[in-house]
Amino acid sequence: MSNLLRVEHVTKHFGGIKALTDVSFTVRKGEIFGVIGPNGAGKTTLFNALTGLYQPDTGAIDLDGVSLYRRKPHQILKAGFARTFQNIRLFHNMTALENVMVGRHTRTTSGVLAALLHTKHNRQEERDCAAYALQLLDRIGIGKHANALAKNLSYGDQRRLEIARALASEPKLLALDEPAAGMNPNEKNALRDLMISLRDEGLTLMLIEHDVKLVMGICERMVVLDYGEKIAEGTPDEVRHDPKVIAAYLGGEVAA
Amino acid sequence: MNVLEAMKGKAWLSATLLLAGLILLPFVVEPALGKSWMRIIDFALLYIMLALGLNIVVGYAGLLDLGYVAFYAVGAYCWALLSSPQFDLHLPFWIILPAGAMLAAGFGVLLGTPTLRLRGDYLAIVTLGFGEIIRIFLNNLNAPVNITNGPQGITLIDPITVGGFSLGKTQDVLGMSISSPHMYYYVFLLCVALVVFVSLRLENSRIGRAWVAIREDEMAAAAAGINTRNIKLLAFAMGATFGGLSGGLFASFQGFVSPESFNLMESIMILCMIVLGGMGNIPGVILGAILLTVIPEALRYTGELQRAMFGQVYVDPADLRMLLFGIALVLMMLFRPTGLLPSKQRKQEFAEERK
Numbered sequence: 080m081s082n083l084l085r086v087e088h089v090t091k092h093f094g095g096i097k098a099l100t101d102v103s104f105t106v107r108k109g110e111i112f113g114v115i116g117p118n119g120a121g122k123t124t125l126f127n128a129l130t131g132l133y134q135p136d137t138g139a140i141d142l143d144g145v146s147l148y149r150r151k152p153h154q155i156l157k158a159g160f161a162r163t164f165q166n167i168r169l170f171h172n173m174t175a176l177e178n179v180m181v182g183r184h185t186r187t188t189s190g191v192l193a194a195l196l197h198t199k200h201n202r203q204e205e206r207d208c209a210a211y212a213l214q215l216l217d218r219i220g221i222g223k224h225a226n227a228l229a230k231n232l233s234y235g236d237q238r239r240l241e242i243a244r245a246l247a248s249e250p251k252l253l254a255l256d257e258p259a260a261g262m263n264p265n266e267k268n269a270l271r272d273l274m275i276s277l278r279d280e281g282l283t284l285m286l287i288e289h290d291v292k293l294v295m296g297i298c299e300r301m302v303v304l305d306y307g308e309k310i311a312e313g314t315p316d317e318v319r320h321d322p323k324v325i326a327a328y329l330g331g332e333v334a335a
Numbered sequence: 336m337n338v339l340e341a342m343k344g345k346a347w348l349s350a351t352l353l354l355a356g357l358i359l360l361p362f363v364v365e366p367a368l369g370k371s372w373m374r375i376i377d378f379a380l381l382y383i384m385l386a387l388g389l390n391i392v393v394g395y396a397g398l399l400d401l402g403y404v405a406f407y408a409v410g411a412y413c414w415a416l417l418s419s420p421q422f423d424l425h426l427p428f429w430i431i432l433p434a435g436a437m438l439a440a441g442f443g444v445l446l447g448t449p450t451l452r453l454r455g456d457y458l459a460i461v462t463l464g465f466g467e468i469i470r471i472f473l474n475n476l477n478a479p480v481n482i483t484n485g486p487q488g489i490t491l492i493d494p495i496t497v498g499g500f501s502l503g504k505t506q507d508v509l510g511m512s513i514s515s516p517h518m519y520y521y522v523f524l525l526c527v528a529l530v531v532f533v534s535l536r537l538e539n540s541r542i543g544r545a546w547v548a549i550r551e552d553e554m555a556a557a558a559a560g561i562n563t564r565n566i567k568l569l570a571f572a573m574g575a576t577f578g579g580l581s582g583g584l585f586a587s588f589q590g591f592v593s594p595e596s597f598n599l600m601e602s603i604m605i606l607c608m609i610v611l612g613g614m615g616n617i618p619g620v621i622l623g624a625i626l627l628t629v630i631p632e633a634l635r636y637t638g639e640l641q642r643a644m645f646g647q648v649y650v651d652p653a654d655l656r657m658l659l660f661g662i663a664l665v666l667m668m669l670f671r672p673t674g675l676l677p678s679k680q681r682k683q684e685f686a687e688e689r690k
Contacts, residue, residue, distance in 0.1 A: 130558060156560035164558075170551035173544070180541075181548045185560035187541050191569065194540030195533060205540075248560055 083108045083283050084129075084160075084252055089138030091128050097307050098124040099135070104302045104312050106252065111274060111284045113294045113301030115318075117327055121307040122287045123165055126254055130162045131155045143251060157185045159251035163241040163258060165287070171230035175221060175240050178229050179212035182247030212247060219243045220269065235266040242273070253277070254285040259293055271297055295319070303327070357524060361517045372632075373516035377588060379628040380523035381581050384530045386608040386624040387617065388577025391534065393606065394615035394678075395543060396570035397550025399459040401602050402446070402466025406575040408597035409442050410435040410582020412473060415489040415592045416482070428495045432583045439579025440572040442469075447571030451564055454553070466602055474594040488593025495522060495587050503590065519588050526584060530577055534617050537573070546570055547615075607660075611667060613674030622675055631656045 084106040091099040099121050106112045114122050127133040129140055131152040140147040147155050161182075170178050187208055193201040216222045219239045224232055229240060238258055245253055255274075259267050267290070274284055274297060288294040294301065295315040303311040303318055305327040311318050318324055365373045389403045413435035417426045446465045450458055477485030494503025494515070502518040537543045545566045548556040557563050586592050604627060612623020638652045667674070 132554065132558070151562070152554075152557040153560045153562045156558065162558055164555065168552050168555035168558075170548045170555065172551060173547055177544055177547075181544050181556070181561070182559050184541065184545060189541045191537065191540075191542055191573070194542055195536050197536065201540075208541075244559060 081108050082106070083143055084285075085139070085141040086129065087139040089125070089128055089140065090136045091124060091133055091307075092136055099128060099307045102138075102302075102304070102307075102309050104309065106283060106285060107300075108283055109278065109281060110299040111278050111286060111297050113298035113315075114285060114287045114304065115289075115291075115294055115301055116304035116310075119306075120304040120327075122304055123256055124307070125304065126162060126256055126285075126287065129155075130160060130254065153185070156248055156250070159249075160254070161245035161248050161250035161252070162254040163238075163245050163256055165256040165260070167234075167237050167241055169229040169237055169241060169244070171228065173229060174226050175216060175229055175232065175236075175243075176209065176212050176225040178240055179215055179243050179247045180208050182244035183208050183211060185248055212243075215243045215246055216240075219246075219273065235262050238262065238270075246277075250282070252283045252285065254287075256287045257289060258286070259288060259290050267293060358521075361520050365514065365517060370514055370516060373514065373520065375629065375632045377516050377519050377523055379625050380520070380527050381585055381588075382605065382608060382624040382628050383527050383621050384523075384577055384581040384584075385605050386612070386620045387530050387534050388574045388581070389605050390574075390609050390615065390617070390620045391537070391546070391577070392570050392574035394609055394620065395538070395546035395550065396567060397546075398450075398567060398570060399455060399462070400571075400574070401459045401463035401599070401606065402469070403462075403574065403578060403605055404597045404599075404601040405446070405466040405469035406439040406442060406578030407582040407585070407601070408469055408473060408594075409439045409575075410579030411586040411592045411596070412483060412489075412582075413438050413579070414583040414586035415492050418493040418587070419489050420491050421484060421489050425493055428497075428583075428587065432580065435583035436576045436579040439575040439582065443571040443573075443575025443578075444568050447568050451567060463599065463602070466597075466599060470594050470597050473597070483594075486594060488591060488595070490591050492586050492590045492592065494590065495519075502587075516588075519584075523584060523588075526580060530580070531617060531621075533573075533577075538617070542566070542569065607664065609674075611663070611674060613676040613678060616674070616676055616678030619674050619676030619678065631660075634659070 082105045086105070087103045089099055089102045102121075102125060114125060116122055124133065128135045129147070131147070131150055131154070134149050138148065142158050142160050145158050147158060147160065150158070170181060173181070187204050189201045189204050213222065213225055216225050219242060221232070221236050221239055221243070224236060229237065232240060242253075242255065242258065259270055262270060271293060274286070278284060286294065286298060298315060300312070300314055301318055302309055303321070303324050305323075310323040310327060311321040313321075360376070361373060364376060385403070385407060388406070389400065392398050392400045392403070414431050416422060417424050417431045417434070418428075446462070450461050453461055473483045474486055476483040483489065494501050496502070500506065502522065503515055505512055505514050506518065507513075545556065545561045548559065548561060549563055549566060553563055608623035608627045609620050610623070611627065612621065613619020634656050635652050637650070637655055638648050641648045641650065671677075
């Protein structure tokens with residue numbers, strides 16, 4: 080399998096706090112890649128540094144051969160790297176459908192003039208965009224709430240809507256920041272099935288998750304962070320038996 | 336299907352009635368209430384344009400701009416300088432009106448650029464400063480070279496003239512004597528229609544969605560692929576365009592501009608029209624603009640009323656205006672914080688029906 084995302088020596092410090100130090104790993108095409116670690120290990124900081132919300136201090140980030148290092152969030156999305164947020168960030172006073180249509184911003188082109196003149200291209204694009212968004216909502220299982228405001232959706236549906244919005248940009252790589260947080264077992268199972276079916280369609284996924292059972296069961300490979308540093312990388316089995324990982328999660332000295 | 340067609344027919348009927356009503360309005364108002372009320376209605380139309388322009392910046396994109404009147408000033412002075420004895424230029428309206436709007440758009444980008452990283456209160460303070468800077472510039476640009484004539488302002492500004500037909504004085508049309516405010520009413524009405532049309536089209540477009548997305552959550556909007564810098568500047572430019580357009584119309588209608596007309600209070604009033612009417616909702620903004628133009632004028636009569644009742648004026652109508660205005664705003668915030676006609680109400684109801 081070829082590599083999709085290459086992260087090399089990424090470092091991000093906030094003043095004296097070393098949020099990320101020299102983190103390197105690769106994500107292969109078509110896999111589900113986990114990012115785990117104790118609270119405050121730097122997982123979300125890593126996502127933010129990769130997707131342009133933070134500017135990394137040093138390092139290199141390539142997606143499919145295109146450098147994403149220090150690019151703007153919208154450029155990174157356009158390059159094919161979409162994400163969701165740990166603390167759901169939806170457009171609350173827009174409908175579910177509109178949320179997903181915003182997600183298609185980079186895949187549509189109509190500007191002010193096209194909108195004013197209602198050009199044929201503009202009308203067609205709006206129709207296609209709405210149809211695509213509705214289809215995504217149906218697939219994610221919230222099609223019946225298409226015209227509900229995002230803020231009125233249930234918690235689980237909001238999480239799903241955020242995934243739909245990210246998918247609307249037709250990414251190569253989708254990074255999910257704790258998508259299962261606060262979900263009940265049924266919702267978790269549905270989420271798991273969704274991630275697997277997305278992977279089977281050729282999408283590559285990155286996943287920050289605290290539910291160890293979910294992460295171990297679904298990820299082909301993973302990286303483990305602790306105090307902003309990578310302490311392990313490998314398959315779930317390799318990681319599970321890594322003494323450093325055990326020490327990080329359970330505390331105590333690393334067995335020699 | 337029949338119901339749908341009937342509804343469509345009804346919509347057409349009400350649109351036609353509305354249009355007829357708007358066209359005939361001056362024929363009723365002017366004889367009944369006099370020319371001054373005709374002028375007040377004209378001003379209401381101007382404020383609708385201004386409020387809809389600011390609505391793009393504040394209502395859609397969520398950028399709290401307290402210096403919006405600066406663009407109104409730019410448009411007004413653009414017209415005043417290019418069509419008055421000041422430089423003895425008398426360019427036709429079809430050049431200066433678009434020029435003023437474009438110039439205002441340019442200023443929108445110019446003033447928007449340094450504020451891109453600011454939000455909320457900070458943005459409000461900086462834009463407030465910009466608004467004042469423009470006004471103070473206009474006030475002082477009479478030395479060393481006299482450009483704006485300073486605090487005296489520019490007088491004898493040309494009215495809109497189409498092939499020798501001036502809207503500045505009473506004209507005989509088809510045997511009827513039509514006053515200047517009456518004729519301007521139609522021009523303004525046309526411009527309001529244009530501004531409403533542009534607002535509507537943009538609201539339901541890719542760009543409109545991007546504006547609202549930025550208002551709702553700028554970080555999420557950036558992560559959803561929106562170039563927040565460009566889309567915000569576009570909002571500033573579009574809002575300023577409407578401001579410049581109304582400014583030009585104001586200068587020609589009034590025949591006189593001075594920096595006094597473009598003070599902070601104007602910006603605040605325009606913002607209040609939006610807040611009162613319903614931020615981000617076109618009918619709400621229009622309602623807010625009409626109410627806040629017409630009510631203060633109506634309050635003037637309380638002076639006469641007091642004199643008739645008590646023989647003297649106890650409460651100055653201008654003070655009464657601010658008093659009632661303050662009470663109204665407090666009550667609004669308590670009982671209808673989203674404005675008289677808030678947006679999305681309709682969609683919400685629709686969603687509930689669908690469930």
